Amino acid sequence: MQKANQTEKWLLFLILTAIGIFMVFPMVWMMLSSLKTTEEVLGSTMTLLPRDPQWGNYSGALELAPFLNYIWNSLFTATTIVIVQLFLSSLLAYALTQMAFRGRQTLFTVILATYMLPAAATYVPSYVIISRMDLMDTLAGLIVSNLVNVFTIFLLRQNFLKIPKELIEAARADGSSEWRILWEIVVPMSRNALINASILSFIGNFNNYLWPSLITNSEENYLISVGLNRFFNSQGAFGDTFPLIMAATVISVFPLILIYVLLQKHFIGTISSGSGVKG
Amino acid sequence: MNKKSSVLELIVFVWIPLIPLIVFWIVPLLVTVWLSFTDWDYIRPQFDYVGLENYVGLITDVAFFQAMGNTILFALATVIPILFLGFIFAVGLNRLRKTKNIVQSLMFAPWITPMIGMSIVWSWMFDARVGPINQFLGGLGLPQPDWLTDSNMAIWAVVIVTVWKNIGWAMLFFSDALSKIPSALFEVSDVEGASRWHRVRYILIPLVSPTSLFLFIILTLDSLQAYDQINVLTQGGPAGSTRTLLYLYYELAFQSFNMGAATAVAVLILIISAMLALFSMKISKKYVFY
Numbered sequence: 216m217q218k219a220n221q222t223e224k225w226l227l228f229l230i231l232t233a234i235g236i237f238m239v240f241p242m243v244w245m246m247l248s249s250l251k252t253t254e255e256v257l258g259s260t261m262t263l264l265p266r267d268p269q270w271g272n273y274s275g276a277l278e279l280a281p282f283l284n285y286i287w288n289s290l291f292t293a294t295t296i297v298i299v300q301l302f303l304s305s306l307l308a309y310a311l312t313q314m315a316f317r318g319r320q321t322l323f324t325v326i327l328a329t330y331m332l333p334a335a336a337t338y339v340p341s342y343v344i345i346s347r348m349d350l351m352d353t354l355a356g357l358i359v360s361n362l363v364n365v366f367t368i369f370l371l372r373q374n375f376l377k378i379p380k381e382l383i384e385a386a387r388a389d390g391s392s393e394w395r396i397l398w399e400i401v402v403p404m405s406r407n408a409l410i411n412a413s414i415l416s417f418i419g420n421f422n423n424y425l426w427p428s429l430i431t432n433s434e435e436n437y438l439i440s441v442g443l444n445r446f447f448n449s450q451g452a453f454g455d456t457f458p459l460i461m462a463a464t465v466i467s468v469f470p471l472i473l474i475y476v477l478l479q480k481h482f483i484g485t486i487s488s489g490s491g492v493k494g
Numbered sequence: 495m496n497k498k499s500s501v502l503e504l505i506v507f508v509w510i511p512l513i514p515l516i517v518f519w520i521v522p523l524l525v526t527v528w529l530s531f532t533d534w535d536y537i538r539p540q541f542d543y544v545g546l547e548n549y550v551g552l553i554t555d556v557a558f559f560q561a562m563g564n565t566i567l568f569a570l571a572t573v574i575p576i577l578f579l580g581f582i583f584a585v586g587l588n589r590l591r592k593t594k595n596i597v598q599s600l601m602f603a604p605w606i607t608p609m610i611g612m613s614i615v616w617s618w619m620f621d622a623r624v625g626p627i628n629q630f631l632g633g634l635g636l637p638q639p640d641w642l643t644d645s646n647m648a649i650w651a652v653v654i655v656t657v658w659k660n661i662g663w664a665m666l667f668f669s670d671a672l673s674k675i676p677s678a679l680f681e682v683s684d685v686e687g688a689s690r691w692h693r694v695r696y697i698l699i700p701l702v703s704p705t706s707l708f709l710f711i712i713l714t715l716d717s718l719q720a721y722d723q724i725n726v727l728t729q730g731g732p733a734g735s736t737r738t739l740l741y742l743y744y745e746l747a748f749q750s751f752n753m754g755a756a757t758a759v760a761v762l763i764l765i766i767s768a769m770l771a772l773f774s775m776k777i778s779k780k781y782v783f784y
Contacts, residue, residue: 241658304511316504326515393507457618
């Protein structure tokens with residue numbers, strides 16, 4: 216009996232590992248292809264490993280389009296957005312959980328409703344608003360239009376609710392202002408929730424495509440997602456530059472893989488505490 | 495909580511954080527509804543009210559029904575496999591010990607990658623002649639479809655990429671739900687000699703059903719918003735076979751600048767989403783463990 220169980224465990228392990236490898240196969244394939252020559256890629260016999268790694272494909276891709284600049288734009292906008300979102304969402308989540316005012320429940324319902332609705336439905340008017348604000352084709356336009364993240368508000372509200380009321384009452388009795396209670400008591404106690412919200416929002420913003428592709432149209436303002444897709448389309452049908460396209464794609468995916476490997480614990484343990492990002 | 499907040503506090507804690515929500519969510523949603531009753535074309539400053547003309551135009555348009563059908567097909571064909579496979583993987587992983595984390599990380603990895611970049615990779619994998627998928631199928635002596643250029647296959651290519659990217663995400667939620675099931679329940683079932691199927695049927699499935707319902711709603715709402723993979727893989731083609739409602743909306747608004755018709759499509763997407771959202775709120779109240 217014990218033995219049968221053991222074989223079964225091994226079998227299960229093998230099957231699941233095979234599935235796991237299958238799941239990352241597109242990423243592996245991308246990396247291997249980025250080091251191949253065009254002939255190898257187009258050849259009728261498929262090879263897994265590059266015969267002679269073509270590291271020059273990377274500098275070749277960087278010469279054709281300013282990918283590092285695109286990456287910088289994505290990192291900069293995503294980081295700025297995350298910081299402002301955390302600040303604004305903390306304030307609002309605090310108001311929703313710890314302050315008394317008329318219409319609090321209604322406010323929460325309105326926020327809840329927008330969470331479920333597709334962001335794309337707002338794009339036509341938002342496009343006009345951005346152009347009226349004279350922020351068309353600027354990173355600032357991208358930033359201001361993404362400052363609200365309803366999911367972050369939720370996640371923080373959820374956590375702020377868990378903070379013992381006595382603690383806040385005691386601080387109030389000591390004469391602390393709401394501002395100080397939020398930043399000196401509530402926020403430090405919600406560190407994990409803030410980190411999780413930042414990671415999710417960062418990934419969402421870094422990977423965001425449709426909206427940035429609508430409001431940016433000059434190379435210096437492209438995010439990596441937009442720049443990469445424009446590059447892909449400008450290279451026409453597949454062919455000669457395929458390994459360069461793969462090299463460019465590796466460059467665009469790399470920051471996320473790095474974050475994933477470094478922050479592994481936060482991903483697996485806590486993503487299920489919420490439900491991802493919009494965008 | 496006893497004393498009312500002061501005006502200054504309300505401005506700082508409520509009104510300032512609400513500005514972006516109002517400017518880029520609430521106002522645009524209302525304007526979208528309003529524009530759907532006009533014939534605005536974005537170029538001209540003036541426009542006329544046309545009543546329900548945009549909506550009538552849609553329901554007399556074959557392309558609209560095709561997009562509606564594609565949207566429903568896409569939703570079902572992505573959500574069901576994601577839920578099913580996510581559940582199966584989670585059940586399997588739950589029985590591993592030391593190796594669980596590494597296998598789980600591999601399975602979850604697709605979710606964090608950018609849809610644009612990975613769709614570019616997939617569009618190559620789907621290449622009819624030299625792509626690895628068809629080389630593999632050919633090696634097994636199976637038919638090699640023209641994935642992206644055959645109007646019967648293209649939607650399945652988009653479905654495969656979407657399922658691939660989201661299984662890991664659903665799996666994490668199921669793993670979390672499974673880890674919360676008291677192990678005593680399984681011990682009891684062991685003592686009573688319940689078969690493996692009985693365990694799945696009478697312990698696992700009922701206890702993860704709130705998670706499944708939640709995932710079902712979120713994944714369906716997500717599927718309504720799929721854009722990146724369609725844009726890279728097929729751009730709605732061939733012959734409109736991968737054009738969903740959202741893609742139709744994008745084409746009407748930002749390619750043909752027919753804002754009236756575009757916003758009418760947006761309103762329909764909004765109504766579908768709102769119905770799903772209401773449905774989920776109603777039903778979630780009935781469940782105790784959430």
